[in-house]
Amino acid sequence: MKIYFVTGNESKFKEVNSVLDFIEQLDIDLPEIQEIDSQKIIEEKLKVALNHTDGKFIVEDNSLLINGMNGLPGPQIKWFLKTIKNEGLYNLTKIFGTEATAKVIIGLAENPDSIRYFEGVIEGDIVSPRGENGFGWDAIFQPKGYDKTFAEMTHDEKNNFSMRRIAVEKLKDYLNNNA
Amino acid sequence: MKIYFVTGNESKFKEVNSVLDFIEQLDIDLPEIQEIDSQKIIEEKLKVALNHTDGKFIVEDNSLLINGMNGLPGPQIKWFLKTIKNEGLYNLTKIFGTEATAKVIIGLAENPDSIRYFEGVIEGDIVSPRGENGFGWDAIFQPKGYDKTFAEMTHDEKNNFSMRRIAVEKLKDYLNNNA
Numbered sequence: 001m002k003i004y005f006v007t008g009n010e011s012k013f014k015e016v017n018s019v020l021d022f023i024e025q026l027d028i029d030l031p032e033i034q035e036i037d038s039q040k041i042i043e044e045k046l047k048v049a050l051n052h053t054d055g056k057f058i059v060e061d062n063s064l065l066i067n068g069m070n071g072l073p074g075p076q077i078k079w080f081l082k083t084i085k086n087e088g089l090y091n092l093t094k095i096f097g098t099e100a101t102a103k104v105i106i107g108l109a110e111n112p113d114s115i116r117y118f119e120g121v122i123e124g125d126i127v128s129p130r131g132e133n134g135f136g137w138d139a140i141f142q143p144k145g146y147d148k149t150f151a152e153m154t155h156d157e158k159n160n161f162s163m164r165r166i167a168v169e170k171l172k173d174y175l176n177n178n179a
Numbered sequence: 180m181k182i183y184f185v186t187g188n189e190s191k192f193k194e195v196n197s198v199l200d201f202i203e204q205l206d207i208d209l210p211e212i213q214e215i216d217s218q219k220i221i222e223e224k225l226k227v228a229l230n231h232t233d234g235k236f237i238v239e240d241n242s243l244l245i246n247g248m249n250g251l252p253g254p255q256i257k258w259f260l261k262t263i264k265n266e267g268l269y270n271l272t273k274i275f276g277t278e279a280t281a282k283v284i285i286g287l288a289e290n291p292d293s294i295r296y297f298e299g300v301i302e303g304d305i306v307s308p309r310g311e312n313g314f315g316w317d318a319i320f321q322p323k324g325y326d327k328t329f330a331e332m333t334h335d336e337k338n339n340f341s342m343r344r345i346a347v348e349k350l351k352d353y354l355n356n357n358a
Contacts, residue, residue, distance in 0.1 A: 031223075034213040036258050041213075070262040076255055079215050083249040084275075091274045096263075 002055045003108075003175075006030060006045065012060070015159060019168045020175070028052060030059070036074040038063055039117055042107035050112055058171070060106045060164070064137055066126065068096030077137060086129045086140045098125040102141055104163040106171050116174065120166030134158065181234045182287075182354075185209060185224070191239070194338060198347045199354070207231060209238070215253040217242055218296055221286035229291055237350070239285045239343070243316055245305060247275030256316060265308045265319045277304040281320055283342040285350050295353065299345030313337065 004026035007013055013025045030045040038061040049057040064077045069092070073080040080089055102122045109115045122143050129139040131151025138150035143161075150158050159165055183205035186192055192204045209224040217240040228236040243256045248271070252259040259268055281301045288294045301322050308318040310330025317329035322340075329337050338344055 031210065032213045034211045034220075034255065034258075036262070044210075069267070072258065072262045074258075076213065076258065079213075079251065079253075079255065083215070083251045088248070088275075092271075095270045095273065096267075 003058065004049070004053075004055050005058045005060075006049050007060070012164070015164055016058075016060075016168050018159075019165070019172055023058070026052075026057075032075075036071045036076065038075050038103070038105045039107070041075055042105060042117070043115055046107050046109035046115055047112060050109055057109045058106055059109075060104055060167070062164070063103045063105075064141065065101040065103065066092060066096050067099040067101060081136060086137060089137065090126055090128050090140050093126045098127070100124055100126045100141065102143075102163050104167045106167045108171060108174070118167045118170040118174065120163035120168075120170070122161070122163045122166075182237065183228070183232075183234050184237045184239075185228050186239070191343070194343055195237075195239075195347050198344070198351055202237070205231075205236070211254075215250050215255060217254050217282070217284045218286070220254055221284060221296070222294055225286055225288035225294055226291060229288055236288045237285055238288075239283055239346070241343070242282045242284075243320065244280040244282065245271060245275050246278040246280060260315060265316060268316065269305055269307050269319050272305045277306070279303055279305045279320065281322075281342050283346045285346045287350060287353070297346045297349040297353065299342035299347075299349070301340070301342045301345075 003023045005013055005016055005023045006026045006028060008027045017023060030048050033041055033044050035041050042059050042061050045059045046057055061075055063075045065071055065074055102124060104120045106118045107115055124141050124143040126140050127142045127149060131139050131149045133153065134151045142149045182202045184192055184195055184202045185205045185207060187206045196202060209227050212220055212223050214220050221238050221240050224238045225236055240254055242254045244250055244253050281303060283299045285297045286294055303320050303322040305319050306321045306328060310318050310328045312332060313330045321328045
């Protein structure tokens, strides 16, 4: 049975496809519910995907949590970027501290009763924007133990240890052990 | 044809019902999409409601915008309350200023091709929490021209000029003129 990665984002698909070469891209629009719990967002999307066609599906959710904000922005990071931008996110650290968590959760639905989640987490700090690579909030996120932001790393440097990579490797292990 | 106000919130229903005595409450669960545009949130909810039963439907969305945050928290205010609470929202004013907009938008769907929106807006300032009445962010919102927060006003005092009241009166005018 085919495994579809539901995404409209080509570069996300390539990143995941480089580890899992048997998956196929499915670019359909799935509704995103208003939540700060990524698993609930993924669950709703997978339910819709399962009604779309036969197959197994994966969906990912990407979030940035400022630790002092108890879960915010979380999956709502895209609205923070649209409104207050990286500069405003950096300003938030003056109140809530710089410690932050970058997270990717991948959900795998083999059927409606069986959704499994694979999580990749990188701890870091929100810093004043630096670097030109990547996208989104890459310029303000500096992983612990590094002196570069994601936007100052090359594509390969970042992908070697990114939260998406960690989550995909966990999914790969699961699929290999349950083929 | 019946007009249903879709809400699980009894006190919101009473407030609207006191102006529009012919509406009925319909307590069904409508999905809330992740958006900062209230009209899009309302539109998706009304589409689901119209598939539920025959009738006309009203849905409301309540939001708080910190003017310096370009639309945040907006309809996502409930997640800000859950995570950083009123104290954290007040702290945001140290970066983004105190000016804020309280907004209620009511959507009326007579059929899928005709959704009308009625807006009530109150300008104010975010202040350090004061008062025990009301709920949500009432304790930190002080309308322009008043020296009390919403939480320091009685129920009747607030309802006389609230953003919900303004929106409901506009809806009433529309319904009276199009009966």
